[in-house]
Amino acid sequence: MPSSLKTTFFRRLNLLAVFSALLFAILLVRAERMILLNDLQNKGDSIAKILASVTLDAVMVHDYATVERYVSDIVRDPAIISVTVRRADNEILAKSGQGEKKEGVLVVTNPVTIGNERFRHIKISLATDRVDSISKILLLVTIGAVILFHFIGLLMSSIALKKAVILPLAQLNTAIKTLRDGDFNQQIILEEPAEFANIGNSFNDMATTIRANFEAIKRQQETLQLEQNKLATIVDSVADGLFVTDNHGVILAFNSSATSISGFQAKEAIGIKCTDLFRTTLCKDACALNHQGETIRNRETTMMTKDDRTLNVSVSSAMLYDSQDQAVGGVQTFRDITADKKRHEMYCHTEKLAAIGQLAAGVAHEINNPLSNILGYARYIKSTSTPDEIERRTAVIIEQARKCSDIVKGLLNFSRSSGAKPGTFFLKEIIVRALDMVRYKAEKQDTSIHFDCHEHCCAYADQAKIEQVVFNLLINALQTNPRAQNIWISCGQAGKGIYFTITDDGPGVDESIQQKIFDPFFTTKEVGEGTGLGLSICAGIIAEADGSIDLDNRPEGGAIFTIILPSSKP
Numbered sequence: 001m002p003s004s005l006k007t008t009f010f011r012r013l014n015l016l017a018v019f020s021a022l023l024f025a026i027l028l029v030r031a032e033r034m035i036l037l038n039d040l041q042n043k044g045d046s047i048a049k050i051l052a053s054v055t056l057d058a059v060m061v062h063d064y065a066t067v068e069r070y071v072s073d074i075v076r077d078p079a080i081i082s083v084t085v086r087r088a089d090n091e092i093l094a095k096s097g098q099g100e101k102k103e104g105v106l107v108v109t110n111p112v113t114i115g116n117e118r119f120r121h122i123k124i125s126l127a128t129d130r131v132d133s134i135s136k137i138l139l140l141v142t143i144g145a146v147i148l149f150h151f152i153g154l155l156m157s158s159i160a161l162k163k164a165v166i167l168p169l170a171q172l173n174t175a176i177k178t179l180r181d182g183d184f185n186q187q188i189i190l191e192e193p194a195e196f197a198n199i200g201n202s203f204n205d206m207a208t209t210i211r212a213n214f215e216a217i218k219r220q221q222e223t224l225q226l227e228q229n230k231l232a233t234i235v236d237s238v239a240d241g242l243f244v245t246d247n248h249g250v251i252l253a254f255n256s257s258a259t260s261i262s263g264f265q266a267k268e269a270i271g272i273k274c275t276d277l278f279r280t281t282l283c284k285d286a287c288a289l290n291h292q293g294e295t296i297r298n299r300e301t302t303m304m305t306k307d308d309r310t311l312n313v314s315v316s317s318a319m320l321y322d323s324q325d326q327a328v329g330g331v332q333t334f335r336d337i338t339a340d341k342k343r344h345e346m347y348c349h350t351e352k353l354a355a356i357g358q359l360a361a362g363v364a365h366e367i368n369n370p371l372s373n374i375l376g377y378a379r380y381i382k383s384t385s386t387p388d389e390i391e392r393r394t395a396v397i398i399e400q401a402r403k404c405s406d407i408v409k410g411l412l413n414f415s416r417s418s419g420a421k422p423g424t425f426f427l428k429e430i431i432v433r434a435l436d437m438v439r440y441k442a443e444k445q446d447t448s449i450h451f452d453c454h455e456h457c458c459a460y461a462d463q464a465k466i467e468q469v470v471f472n473l474l475i476n477a478l479q480t481n482p483r484a485q486n487i488w489i490s491c492g493q494a495g496k497g498i499y500f501t502i503t504d505d506g507p508g509v510d511e512s513i514q515q516k517i518f519d520p521f522f523t524t525k526e527v528g529e530g531t532g533l534g535l536s537i538c539a540g541i542i543a544e545a546d547g548s549i550d551l552d553n554r555p556e557g558g559a560i561f562t563i564i565l566p567s568s569k570p
Contacts, residue, residue, distance in 0.1 A: 021146035029139045036131040044108030044126045047074055051122050052112045055085055071096040081125040168196040179207055246329040249273045261336050263306030279304040286315035289330045293319045312338045370400035427457040427491050427500060434470040445483055453491040457498045459565040461545035469541050472534045473502045473561050480506030498567045505558040
């Protein structure tokens with residue numbers, strides 16, 4: 001457990017104080033001892049000088065007793081251990097005091113000289129006991145004073161530390177805990193020292209910023225939660241099944257419609273790979289993960305339900321990306337189209353029967369009149385008839401039979417039973433040939449034809465059949481009621497294909513019948529002017545050429561037929 005600031009501070013302060021006190025005590029005692037020793041040295045020097053002077057006077061008169069008396073008097077001082085006066089040849093002239101001590105002794109020597117000649121020297125041994133005693137007392141007093149001042153300093157430091165550091169830190173710590181518990185209105189006031197006042201102001205600014213950010217985040221979370229609830233409700237309520245997978249195809253989410261369709265509960269599906277769950281090629285056929293991220297829309301495939309039924313489903317799939325545009329999975333929707341396919345097959349069968357019935361009725365209607373004429377005129381041919389009558393009636397029979405043949409031929413062209421011979425050709429050339437065939441009729445009824453076509457528009461289709469389409473559309477434009485005054489023909493490039501349009505300023509085609517205009521035997525012309533197979537044959541030829549034909553009305557009046565053909569061989 002880490003130590004508190006107070007403990008760490010005083011531990012280091014004590015270490016510093018003790019070291020400083022010991023150093024101070026040692027230096028103080030050492031300095032005082034040096035002073036006392038210096039005083040003792042000076043005292044010894046003074047005594048030695050006086051004794052040297054007395055000794056010199058006594059020696060001059062050979063009064064050695066006086067030297068001994070002075071030596072004896074000097075030794076009476078408690079601080080002096082012994083005094084010795086020696087000649088130059090080291091013979092003792094006078095000596096008094098105790099024997100030589102090895103410790104606690106300060107030795108002072110002083111020579112006795114006459115001129116430059118040294119013939120005597122004085123040695124005084126001084127005791128340092130008093131100095132040692134004073135040094136010990138001073139050391140104890142110094143240590144006591146240091147300890148006393150140390151405790152006083154610790155007390156004052158504790159009070160100052162508590163006021164300047166501990167209390168502000170405690171207040172700041174309390175505020176931080178309150179902020180951590182969610183009270184973002186917490187504010188603290190620290191006036192001094194300046195450093196803590198700055199920290200307090202920074203904390204208050206931080207709390208204000210956190211409160212504002214938290215409120216913004218809370219609003220965003222509420223909005224996000226609302227949107228998530230909406231999305232979850234929408235996802236769970238859609239009729240289509242929906243499931244989300246990660247990048248490995250493992251299912252992460254499974255809505256209730258998916259459960260209804262497949263029979264698998266969400267808890268059974270989540271965590272399982274979709275290929276293992278559905279046991280078909282559903283994921284391989286219609287999952288964006290298996291198609292380089294391509295968005296799949298309404299692709300038909302199959303799936304196995306929990307009770308081993310095979311369903312036809314329509315699947316849509318798209319990739320999911322994160323904020324860094326990295327793929328994180330995919331989302332798939334599917335719906336059961338098994339019943340729809342059965343209904344569609346039934347509808348197509350019904351439509352086929354209806355088309356067959358309509359075709360049979362049209363054929364019967366169109367062929368009935370020529371056959372009636374053939375039968376009628378055949379009855380008039382008798383063995384008694386003249387050759388002229390027989391020839392005239394035979395000619396009518398042949399003409400009516402040719403009409404029947406034309407109707408059958410038109411039906412064959414509509415069904416495209418004859419094989420196409422596609423090739424490359426210039427579109428302008430066949431349009432010019434078709435114009436040459438209808439130009440006389442156009443001039444006769446005062447209809448102007450305007451032609452504008454690019455020279456190099458090259459199409460790939462059956463040239464003869466496309467020429468038949470152009471001819472049929474031109475005839476159709478010339479036979480409008482009332483008659484068209486102008487016909488415009490143009491052609492050009494359309495992406496990878498080419499197009500040509502035939503436009504007239506006639507009455508146009510009513511929107512209610514535009515969906516029927518390409519049906520066989522449907523016509524708006526007067527009786528006897530058409531069989532209703534022309535536009536049907538055109539639509540069949542264009543479809544066979546992998547092109548398209550569209551009908552629209554001009555805003556100014558009239559119809560626009562637009563045909564798009566491939567411009568190169570597939």
